[in-house]
Amino acid sequence: MTNVGREEVLDSLLENLGMTTTVELLAFALPHIGQRRDSLQQLLQAGDWEGAGRVAHKTLSSARLYSSSQFETLLRKVSQQDIAVIATAEFQTMLDEEFSFTIKALEQWLASAAA
DSSP states (O other), X not given: OOOTTHHHHHHHHHHHHOHHHHHHHHHHHHHHHHHHHHHHHHHHHHTOHHHHHHHHHHHHHHHTTTSOHXXXXXXXXXXXXXXXXXXXXXXXXXXXXXXXXXXXXXXXHHHHHHO
């Protein structure tokens, strides 16, 4: 998975919102991202495509603020309930990796902003 675009998105947030608001927004969002990852994993593993689609749709709207285009693409597939794709272990692994990359990137960004 590529994370191209994440730095540009974070830079744009910083430019538009300023440092304080960007830090507050990302610090608030970080635990919710992990919760959404956990929910999506459980729903996908249970074959609850409709529930997974709802969670992905909610996640997609905020993910545009801090994630890569690849992450958005994966979430869109879940939101659209592309079952032939999202039911595979390979897809679910890619989605989990993108969540992990996003969380790690935000944690690193917040740590550098605090320094």
